Amino acid sequence: MKVFRVTGEIRKPNLNTPFAKELIALKPEHAVERVYAEIGSKHRVKRYQIRIYAVEEVPLENVANPLLRKLAGGD
Structure with a gap:
């Protein structure tokens, strides 16, 4: 399993909110x-309101969330 950092922006009519989310995935x-799925569910926005700017694989030593680091195979 790999850890990815997805950065982007939630674009609601009167508010743009940047986000960066780390998660485990295969691709x-x-x-x-x-x-x-997660942002749409939590913030009640449609897919067209979410703009994704970058998806990058994160090395295990640079993962911010300790739980993700442990699940992905790090110490």
């Missing part, structure tokens, strides 16, 4: 789908 496409 970048799976990470993007998961971000659409």
Whole structure:
């Protein structure tokens, strides 16, 4: 399993909110789908209101979330 960092922006009519989310996935496409599902569910926005700017694989030593680091196989 790999850790990906997805960065983007939630574009609501009167407010743009930037976000960066780290998650575990096999491929970048799976990470993007998961971000659409989680952010859409939490913030009640449609997929067209979410703009994704970058999807990058993060080395285990640079993962910010300790739980993700442990799940991905790090110490």
